[in-house]
Amino acid sequence: MQAPPELPREAERLAALHALRILDTAAEAAYDQVVDFVCQQCQVPMGLVTLVDADRQWFKARRGVALSETPRRVSFCGHALSEAELLEVPDALKDPRFADNPLVTGAPFIRFYAGAVVHDEAGLPLGTACALDTVPRQLTPQQRQALLQAARNAALLLALRASSQRMLELHSSLADKQAALGQLQAVASHALAQHQPAFLSHMGHELRTPLNLMLGYAQTLDLDPRLDAQHKDSVEEILRAGWQLL
Numbered sequence: 001m002q003a004p005p006e007l008p009r010e011a012e013r014l015a016a017l018h019a020l021r022i023l024d025t026a027a028e029a030a031y032d033q034v035v036d037f038v039c040q041q042c043q044v045p046m047g048l049v050t051l052v053d054a055d056r057q058w059f060k061a062r063r064g065v066a067l068s069e070t071p072r073r074v075s076f077c078g079h080a081l082s083e084a085e086l087l088e089v090p091d092a093l094k095d096p097r098f099a100d101n102p103l104v105t106g107a108p109f110i111r112f113y114a115g116a117v118v119h120d121e122a123g124l125p126l127g128t129a130c131a132l133d134t135v136p137r138q139l140t141p142q143q144r145q146a147l148l149q150a151a152r153n154a155a156l157l158l159a160l161r162a163s164s165q166r167m168l169e170l171h172s173s174l175a176d177k178q179a180a181l182g183q184l185q186a187v188a189s190h191a192l193a194q195h196q197p198a199f200l201s202h203m204g205h206e207l208r209t210p211l212n213l214m215l216g217y218a219q220t221l222d223l224d225p226r227l228d229a230q231h232k233d234s235v236e237e238i239l240r241a242g243w244q245l246l
Contacts, residue, residue: 002097004078013124023058031061034154039063041146042131049154050077051127065108074101080115081125089113091136112137116151121159129154215242
């Protein structure tokens with residue numbers, strides 16, 4: 001048995017997988033429908049939508065398979081991720097990579113495997129849509145296309161999940177910003193209530209000092225006997241305006 005090869009961009013791939021927060025989640029009808037489509041189109045008793053983690057492959061959806069996950073080192077899908085699109089194994093007992101694999105020599109006794117790679121939006125391989133059988137066989141061209149379509153459908157579901165998570169994160173961020181703005185407004189209102197009287201008192205003092213000086217000069221001029229009638233009217237207008245402002 002050969003363990004799956006190491007993948008390029010493995011750290012990036014795992015980060016993308018974990019960011020989806022999909023591992024170990026409950027079954028979902030949309031993924032189950034992908035597996036049903038695989039089994040019907042490929043005419044196989046077993047079908048899976050798998051996601052390959054660091055040390056295991058986990059089944060988001062499954063038909064005809066009792067296991068919910070297997071170690072990555074014995075997984076067929078771990079090998080499939082190295083392919084551009086699809087890995088097909090017509091007879092596992094005749095393939096040196098899988099002949100003594102415990103999934104071949106023991107339950108579920110896999111003899112035939114075909115897995116189409118499920119890529120994320122960045123093109124990273126996250127898992128597969130795969131068809132399995134207990135007897136050797138080979139896919140027809142139409143069945144290969146159906147399996148590839150199933151993988152694209154699974155990829156679309158993952159992309160929708162990622163988009164939904166981004167929307168939730170954006171909504172949460174907006175809510176946090178609104179809460180912070182509310183707190184800032186409350187602090188500003190409290191500060192204004194505390195400091196407004198002192199501010200007004202200070203401004204009143206700053207205005208009153210020069211105003212009193214102006215009124216004093218105007219009163220002195222108003223009492224000056226040398227002031228003619230025209231200028232006396234002007235000084236009295238200054239006094240009326242000054243007293244009103246004060």
